Amino acid sequence: MSADRPLFSFSVVSDLHFMAYADPGETPVDWVPFLTEEIAYLASLEPRFVVCNGDLTNGKLRDYRLAMGAFRPCEMPVYFTMGNHEYYGRYEEPECTSERAQARFLAMTRMPGIYYERIHEGFPFLFLSTEHYTPDSNEAGWLREAQLTWLEDRLRAHAGAPTFVFMHHPLNDTVAGSEGTCLASERVRSLLDRRKNALLFSGHTHCRMDRDDQLVRRGGNVFVGGGCMYEEHPQSRWVDVYEDRAVLRLLCHRERRWLDAFEATARY
Template sequence: MRRYVAAALFTLLMAVLLIPGTGLAGPKQLEEPLLKFAVFSDVHVMDAWSIDHYKSTYKFTHALRDIAPLKPEFLVINGDLSNGRPKDLELVQTINKANGNFKLYPTMGNHEYYYQWENPEWNDNKAKAVFRNVFRLKKLYYDHFEQGAHFIHLSPEQYMDKQKVIGEAAWLSDEQISWFEKTLLSSKAPTFVFLHQPLDKTVGKTDNGVSAVQTNQLLAIAGKHPQVIWFSGHSHVSITAPTEFLQRDNITFVGLGSVYQPIVDRIADHFKSESRFVELYRDRIVIRDRFHHKNSFGETYTIPISDKSLLKP
């Protein structure tokens, strides 16, 4: 008798678990995303032997090992991969290959130009050439499609070497801005845009001198597209801050904190390490906070897709 009762209870339990909308194991929970990818920023890998070398290499290695079980299709590192030395960039490649060997899509940050502070013979052009060579890029800015979604990677092209007024802000050439407009508007698919420095008055700490010089042009272009998700780093403001996820004019602005050292309540936190993890579904984009120091997820943000017919089934 007990055997029959147990069997009946098991059957009832399975039926409940499979009922859509129960919040337990309905179809939504079983759905697999079309695409998964991770987005890092401000890794600051340093090859020179110092406390910063140990800290940056350890945190980057740990972050890669943390995301490996999540099986992202690729990894974006949105600027400040290094501190500007050629050996720093080579070390980024070495660490990645040894800890997941993720397909990597990088953009330059202001720190990629920093070697000129140590080497008087270094300049912007050498910094850009080394970056392209190490990561085998034909151009500093480029795009690609994944499962029907569009990915656009922008890069700052000058540092103080040529224009002192730029400071740590992003400066983009007319050629890159023209390319961005043409490339962005060539498709109506959901589009992810990556630029190391944020745009003025978007995510936190976007005052003059740290954001993009051509903010107004970039915003005007992005506003013409039906759906843009814009990722930025540079400020190190923690992803837990309420300023780091903002939606306006069909654009979603997402801050990336820092793998190396986020800033929490205006104080640098030497222990923490943060990034974002993105899942693409046919009807929505899910962005999740990832805390590498905890090996766990935090808040989840869901963005409905305006035209899901553009994505691959």
């Protein structure tokens, strides 16, 4: 392969919030048609895969039916993580525990677990999910010990390789709007501090992505903030993966143009 061409590329979106009203026709909320069009547009760019990094839905079955219908035409893999909104079924279904919300997520997205690993061209991709809804803690991310132990094991196993990590909630005090966003921040940060060349992608904050504090370099690692795909500044992240670097680009979906001023390179 030519040195100036990436090995592969992938797209990262978050906070799509597919929702339908509880009427007989399951009427979509007003931003769903735009989301569906832009997912199709992303697919037309032919990334190796797409990552939907949390808050795909508001947790109800009818929301998932809408969301999976929008992603179904995609020919490439789509990897999902759970955000806090995947647990919102509890507001309509009192019996909807965290465990039931996770079971619904797995059944509808067909992911192998709420945390899992994929390898592309020798590069590890680690997908994490919040495991409990914490409305009394600013809806912060919450990871059980088993998931943290798994993360530690996988980071150790890939200590010599650049590693891409995805978690809906940003670690505290990293990217824009990340004040008190993850209850496991200290533990995850300590795991990342033991190594270099990890890129952690997050969402949750709904902060626009075309700002300098949405890409933070710290301790040899890179923290990449996400935005919201249907609000005033609908944007997604595009990543070109090379042998020695990752080039991160921003796509403005309102105008379908690249925001070249915010292109950044993370060298391994």
